[in-house]
């Protein structure tokens with residue numbers, strides 16, 4: 001985390017790491033959120049079958065200006081969670097509160113207005129941009145769709161945005177294929193910040209990029225967060241990137257949150273056996289320590305979200321279940337779903353038997369910080385620009401534009 005970012009974040013938060021100051025206002029509160037994808041069996045008479053429980057009752061709260069990292073194995077439901085929070089996918093259950101208001105299932109004009117306040121940056125910088133549109137059209141689309149007319153006009157605003165994310169404003173008329181992967185991700189970021197949203201869900205925004213380019217994009221996201229007081233949900237599978245950028249981290253497994261805590265607390269004092277296993281898999285930079293350290297091995301593959309294990313969904317792979325628990329305790333793990341509960345201030349765990357494992361795992365100072373390239377500064381670009389003027393939008397326009405375009 002850059003020093004400016006740290007200072008910025010010191011304004012928020014109540015835990016020791018943030019100087020004991022009060023948290024920023026609650027901006028997003030997700031409670032018991034579910035997204036189940038229905039399935040139909042093939043055959044003469046198609047019938048409904050067990051759904052894919054991609055997200056199955058997750059809860060977390062986001063405060064203004066902070067970054068919540070979401071980590072977990074491939075297929076655990078990170079992207080589905082991000083899209084469902086933004087309601088690009090309709091939730092199957094649970095509630096989403098935005099600035100204290102329940103926005104679950106909002107439609108029409110209200111939904112479109114929310115789209116100006118919550119945006120998404122996608123993983124694939126190649127697939128998420130329309131190859132037939134110029135960069136100017138892509139970044140300018142949110143203004144047209146929302147009926148917002150910036151004071152200087154859309155073109156000038158878009159050129160300011162391009163400059164702000166480190167692109168040449170003269171490239172307004174170029175097409176996505178004329179840019180590198182990192183530049184395309186900058187285009188996606190320019191589009192996401194165009195309407196000055198409050199919340200941005202970044203779904204693996206740097207995973208497809210080279211490490212040195214990752215550094216620049218992560219630094220850009222941090223700078224924009226400071227400048228526009230943005231709140232991020234940052235989805236990633238790279239624990240060092242998540243450690244670098246996040247204030248708090250949620251660990252997901254099979255559609256559920258296993259543990260959520262302040263970043264330093266989570267890395268130093270993981271309480272859930274799954275978090276402990278994930279951290280123990282991070283290689284240490286010092287080969288002597290690396291060779292001496294015990295690893296917590298997870299056996300078996302991620303079970304299917306169509307038919308998740310009973311009780312605690314992690315019990316089929318849990319090292320503590322396998323090696324440490326009595327038969328009576330195991331029966332509890334297989335028979336009773338552990339709920340997310342607070343075991344320390346702002347530290348929630350979904351496990352009946354949280355606590356340190358018997359094997360040695362990473363110490364905080366040993367968890368590798370992001371590679372030096374990741375900390376490289378990006379060059380200063382254009383100065384901040386004025387807030388766009390919000391013009392009244394008729395409901396007729398909004399209804400005409402009802403198709404839910406995730407890019408707008």
Ligand SMILES: Nc1ncnc2c1ncn2[C@@H]1O[C@H](COP(=O)(O)OP(=O)(O)OP(=O)(O)O)[C@@H](O)[C@H]1O
Nearest residue numbers: 037052054073074075076077078079080081237305
């Ligand atoms: N539209 C869909 N229809 C049916 N199943 C889906 C759909 N989208 C996702 N899934 C399933 O939901 C589960 C979670 O998928 P998701 O893409 O959210 O995982 P993820 O954690 O983002 O994985 P990755 O790290 O690979 O991106 C997976 O089993 C996936 O196959």
Ligand code: SF4
Nearest residue numbers: 312315318333351352
């Ligand atoms: S509830 Fe039981 S099976 Fe699940 S993580 Fe905790 S100890 Fe392991």
Ligand SMILES: [Mg+2]
Nearest residue numbers: 078079080204
């Ligand atoms: Mg994903």
